Amino acid sequence: DSGVTQTPKHLITATGQRVTLRCSPRSGDLSVYWYQQSLDQGLQFLIQYYNGEERAKGNILERFSAQQFPDLHSELNLSSLELGDSALYFCASSAVTSGWNNEQFFGPGTRLTVL
Amino acid sequence: DAKTTQPPSMDCAEGRAANLPCNHSTISGNEYVYWYRQIHSQGPQYIIHGLKNNETNEMASLIITEDRKSSTLILPHATLRDTAVYYCIVRPLGRGATNKLIFGTGTLLAVQP
Numbered sequence: 348d349s350g351v352t353q354t355p356k357h358l359i360t361a362t363g364q365r366v367t368l369r370c371s372p373r374s375g376d377l378s379v380y381w382y383q384q385s386l387d388q389g390l391q392f393l394i395q396y397y398n399g400e401e402r403a404k405g406n407i408l409e410r411f412s413a414q415q416f417p418d419l420h421s422e423l424n425l426s427s428l429e430l431g432d433s434a435l436y437f438c439a440s441s442a443v444t445s446g447w448n449n450e451q452f453f454g455p456g457t458r459l460t461v462l
Numbered sequence: 463d464a465k466t467t468q469p470p471s472m473d474c475a476e477g478r479a480a481n482l483p484c485n486h487s488t489i490s491g492n493e494y495v496y497w498y499r500q501i502h503s504q505g506p507q508y509i510i511h512g513l514k515n516n517e518t519n520e521m522a523s524l525i526i527t528e529d530r531k532s533s534t535l536i537l538p539h540a541t542l543r544d545t546a547v548y549y550c551i552v553r554p555l556g557r558g559a560t561n562k563l564i565f566g567t568g569t570l571l572a573v574q575p
Contacts, residue, residue, distance in 0.1 A: 383564075390500075392564065458503075
């Protein structure tokens, strides 16, 4: 158990819909990261937040957005869903955003299926 | 794009050492080598990281060549639970460095009974 929790575990929805994925980082971790894993693209970094502020952006679509709240939990919002958005979405957290011992701890993921 | 090259798959007998190679010939002086693994559809798990010296922890050993262009992750006594995809990642550390992980395709290690 990494200490990172994600809800829901599974999500099935239809094209055009909007969903919200939730992540609670390890206690004390200030940084939260979102990754998408699909069969054709592999594991891809989407976005990072540090103490409530966006810190880095990856291949995140404009239909997707994220935020980190004062209690440090984070939400990833996916809208106008397409079939190709079906994937595993992982959240990770780390204590800081730079430094030597800065490994990321990953949650169990949310499996999104768009029908 | 990933800056590392790994074999797509490897087999290892249970109880034997698993040696997973990684090529990172374009690594920069401020970049570190990290290893993560992903057991079937679970979240990736941190294993070990290093700069230029060999590193060892309770999970594995990391051997980095003197020119830093390649490295080997060693699982000293592989078990069936070590069957997973192993990712070798290079990333910079230091103030201002992005902390995102760029995953390649990794090596699928199959530990055989």
